Amino acid sequence: MAVVVACLVVGAAGVLAGGGAVALFSDEETVSGSFSVATDYDSGTPATNVTTPGNASTHENGTSAKNESTTAPGNGTRNGTHDRGTNDTALEVAAVSLSGDGELTTGEAATVTVRAVNRANESRELAATLSVDGTATATNTTTVSPNETASLTLSRTLESPGNYTLAAAGRVAGTVTVSAPVADIDVTDASVAQGEVQVNETVPVSATVANDGGANGSVDLVLRANGTAIDSRAVRLGPGERDTVEFDPAFEAAGSYDLTVDGVDAGTVLVENDTDLNDSS
Structure with a gap:
């Protein structure tokens, strides 16, 4: 009209x-x-x-x-002129990775890292959600400067044993296996108090034992002389606990004995008869 x-x-x-x-x-x-x-x-x-x-x-x-x-970015105008708008590229997710070796115990956290590249001429916000077996569990955000690379991390504590697939930013990061905690008790040091004794004389032997596992545990420590078991002690430790165990063996026959506690070398003891000691004096 x-x-x-x-x-x-x-x-x-x-x-x-x-x-x-x-x-x-x-x-x-x-x-x-x-x-x-x-x-x-x-x-x-x-x-x-x-x-x-x-x-x-x-x-x-x-x-x-x-x-x-009147000119609007990226649109035609009434007088026939137009502009090109902003030729920015959206954030590009460069990598999604899972930390660690994929082996966890219950109560430990699985961590995923998302790395993105911003090829635009203005800052962009990187937002990512961590999913565990398809269920969203955690979200994190960070700002990526123009023409820069930035990373963010997402973590989730896993309380039950099992296998879990973790994903973020539309990509699968990997699978973790979660196991129940177990005790890890080992002898860390062993020693013999004397290097020479008489027949039937006791020889003090000590061993330090530690539990580096995540659960209570028990173990029987075995004292061996020249590879033959001659004594043992039962030890029970909680997670992170340490203890010292004492042995008091005595030898009926003269000779040289190499002593070990659970395979850890404690030293060598020389056992002599009374006559041998008198002769040497």
């Missing part, structure tokens, strides 16, 4: 002159221009043409548009 807007003024010699603008509006464009109307008021004879520059006005409220154009 077109709308004609005209303005009439009285000119010299009783001539009615008209000048104005024709503004054609449609849904898509605005066209501005000028026109003239000259009429003799009394006789209807043509009068001198008077031309007045036209002004475009908006269709909705009649305010002057002054032939201006």
